[in-house]
Amino acid sequence: MRSWTVNPSNIEVAGLENHSLRIFDSKTQRINLIPKQAEPIQIYVCGITPYDSAHLGHAFTYLAFDLMIRAMRVTKQNVNYVQNVTDIDDPLFERSRKTDKKWTSIVDDQLEIYRKDMQALNIMAPDHFVGVVENIDTINDEIEKTIKRKLTYQLGTKWYFQTRKDNKSLLVKDVKDHELITLANERGCDTDTPGKLNAIDPIVWKESKEDEPSWNREFGTGRPGWHIQCISLANKYAKLPLHIQGGGKDLIFPHHAMCEEQAIALGLGDLATNYCHVGMVSYQGSKMSKSKGNLVFVHELINKGISPMVIRTCLMLNHWQNDWEFQEVDIIKAEKLLEKINTNLTGKFFSRNEFDFILESMLNNIQTPKILEFLSQLDPDKNDERSIPTDTVLSALLGLDLESV
Numbered sequence: 001m002r003s004w005t006v007n008p009s010n011i012e013v014a015g016l017e018n019h020s021l022r023i024f025d026s027k028t029q030r031i032n033l034i035p036k037q038a039e040p041i042q043i044y045v046c047g048i049t050p051y052d053s054a055h056l057g058h059a060f061t062y063l064a065f066d067l068m069i070r071a072m073r074v075t076k077q078n079v080n081y082v083q084n085v086t087d088i089d090d091p092l093f094e095r096s097r098k099t100d101k102k103w104t105s106i107v108d109d110q111l112e113i114y115r116k117d118m119q120a121l122n123i124m125a126p127d128h129f130v131g132v133v134e135n136i137d138t139i140n141d142e143i144e145k146t147i148k149r150k151l152t153y154q155l156g157t158k159w160y161f162q163t164r165k166d167n168k169s170l171l172v173k174d175v176k177d178h179e180l181i182t183l184a185n186e187r188g189c190d191t192d193t194p195g196k197l198n199a200i201d202p203i204v205w206k207e208s209k210e211d212e213p214s215w216n217r218e219f220g221t222g223r224p225g226w227h228i229q230c231i232s233l234a235n236k237y238a239k240l241p242l243h244i245q246g247g248g249k250d251l252i253f254p255h256h257a258m259c260e261e262q263a264i265a266l267g268l269g270d271l272a273t274n275y276c277h278v279g280m281v282s283y284q285g286s287k288m289s290k291s292k293g294n295l296v297f298v299h300e301l302i303n304k305g306i307s308p309m310v311i312r313t314c315l316m317l318n319h320w321q322n323d324w325e326f327q328e329v330d331i332i333k334a335e336k337l338l339e340k341i342n343t344n345l346t347g348k349f350f351s352r353n354e355f356d357f358i359l360e361s362m363l364n365n366i367q368t369p370k371i372l373e374f375l376s377q378l379d380p381d382k383n384d385e386r387s388i389p390t391d392t393v394l395s396a397l398l399g400l401d402l403e404s405v
Contacts, residue, residue, distance in 0.1 A: 001085060001111075003129035004119040008070060009395040013355065013388060017076040021068060021363050023244070024321055025274040026252060027170045031365050032274055034072070034243055040080040041072060042238040044272070045126070046230060046247035046255065049086040050110035051095040054117045055295040056315070056326055057281040057288045061248050063312065064278045064320035064366065066124040066399060068244070071362045074396055082237045083126035084230060085111065087133050088223055090188070091290075093212050103212075117298040120308040122399040128237040132229050133213070139224050139232040140217055142266070143205050146228070147219050151265045155195045157207035157220060161227075161262055163198050169257035171275060184254050202258045204228050227258040235268060245272035249323070250287075252277055279318070282325040296326060306331060309400055313338045316368040316398065337376055342402045344379040345390040354378065355388045362397055371398070 021034045034041060045065050048058060062083075069079050086092075087107045096103040118125070132139060143159070146152050152159045172180060181199045185191045191199040203225035208214035214221050234242060240263070245256060256275060263271040280287045283294045301311055314334035318324045350358070357374060361367040380390075394400040 001129050001131045001134060002115070003083075003125040004115045006119060006122055006124050006399075008073065008124065008399070009392045011074050011388070011392055011396045013352075016074060016359075019075040019359065019363055020077070021071050021075070022365060023068060023274060023276055024365055026277045027275050034077075034274070036075075036077055039239075040078040041244070042080050042082075042240075042242045043069065043244045043246065044082045044084075044230070044234045044238050044242050045245075046251055047083045047085050047129075048110075048114060049089045049091055050107045050114065051089075051092040052290055052295070053110060053113045053297045053299055055281075055288050055297050056283075056311075057248065059117070059121060059123075059298050059311070060281050060315050060318070060320075061246075061278040062118065062123050063121070063315050063399075064276070065244075065246050066122075067316075067320070067362070067366045067368065067397075068276070069124050070397055070399060071359075071366065074359070075363070079127075080238055081124070081126045082128040082130065082234065084233050085129070085131040086226070086229065087131045088136075088213065088229070089226065093209070097211065113299055117302075120302055121298065121312050122308070122401060124399075130233055130237055132224070132233075135233060135236065136215060136224075138236050139229055140215060142232040142235075143224055143228055144217065144219065145266060146204055146262070149266070151262075152204050153197065155193065157222065158193075158203055159205040159219065160196060160201040161204050161225075161258070161265070163201050163258075163261060164265075167261050167264055169253075169260040171257045171260065172253050175253070180253060187250070187254060189254060200254065202227050202254060202262075227255060227262055230255070231259050231263050231266070231268070231271065234271065235263075240268055241270045242272035242274075244274050244276050246276045247278070249277045249280055278320050279323040282323065285325075288326075301331070307335075307338075309402075310334045310338055312399060313372070316372060319369055320366050337372060338400075341372075341375050341394075341400075345375065345394070346402045348380045348390045350380070350388040350390055350393055352388065354380075355393060358393065358397065368398070 020036050022031050025032045092103050181191050184200045207222040260271050288295050314330050361371045
């Protein structure tokens with residue numbers, strides 16, 4: 001699947017290879033070191049379901065991993081970054097019915113908008129940008145393994161993965177069963193289907209409706225469930241266990257918990273050593289969602305004449321773990337801040353101490369609000385003893401292209 005192109009700057013400073021990223025892990029609830037290694041760091045981030053355009057919540061999520069990857073690459077650590085596209089899912093087919101438009105056309109149109117948005121925001125492109133349809137044989141083969149190994153059970157035309165208490169994901173180890181059922185129900189799972197052994201057991205395979213794509217396998221005619229898709233793609237395009245499995249906080253359960261449980265049951269071991277979950281973005285009092293009609297689309301902001309670098313700065317004013325509410329005044333704040341940084345720092349140089357402060361703030365759990373505040377206070381003399389170009393540092397570490405502001 002075609003992605004987009006972003007070419008980050010390189011920083012040539014002695015000793016960068018001696019630094020490593022430290023990042024907050026949802027499973028252990030602590031900041032963990034991502035150790036340096038000769039092989040690439042493996043990152044898998046759950047991507048969009050392309051039934052609608054990318055909004056600020058999406059952008060905030062993918063910016064978080066863009067910044068992590070930039071920090072690692074600046075310190076000479078190679079990365080293998082996989083991002084999937086869920087181009088087989090219920091919301092997509094529902095949108096197709098409502099609009100009387102082919103689901104494949106919706107995918108094509110929305111992915112084109114998404115690619116343009118990500119490139120405009122200077123978001124690092126994945127090394128592997130992969131869809132379900134183009135990998136359907138891999139996914140269906142994994143489903144066949146779950147069935148043959150008796151990890152599933154059949155109810156009518158659906159196959160369910162059987163969750164077990166002794167294999168409960170550590171992501172939700174302290175969450176009570178009735179709370180998990182409530183969460184699963186809120187997030188579209190069929191918790192009340194008669195005959196299920198556990199209300200939260202996820203679908204692995206289901207019969208397709210007449211207007212949905214389907215594939216013929218010995219276990220039925222239909223299409224794969226959600227969680228098995230990501231397990232299969234991660235196992236194909238990355239080396240397990242992943243160093244970082246990522247997405248928004250709303251993916252902790254059921255998606256990432258169910259992925260972890262199924263991966264272990266399949267004999268793949270731990271899916272990931274670290275889980276990074278990005279804060280939710282709200283607007284008009286609630287989390288951005290199509291059902292509430294409170295989405296702020298990236299391409300619409302750009303079409304209004306707002307610089308993508310201003311949007312990027314607006315997002316970076318918030319720490320990647322934090323939930324926050326977008327307000328139009330945030331764009332004005334970001335514009336003023338970026339104008340000040342542009343005026344004071346373009347064509348100038350950082351001292352080594354200033355650069356080290358920025359780098360350490362990035363490597364210590366990606367503290368962009370702290371960095372932006374620091375930058376806003378700087379006004380270096382162009383002709384002093386400073387030696388590290390500001391433009392290069394801001395481009396390489398923060399993805400800020402001041403020339404395009």
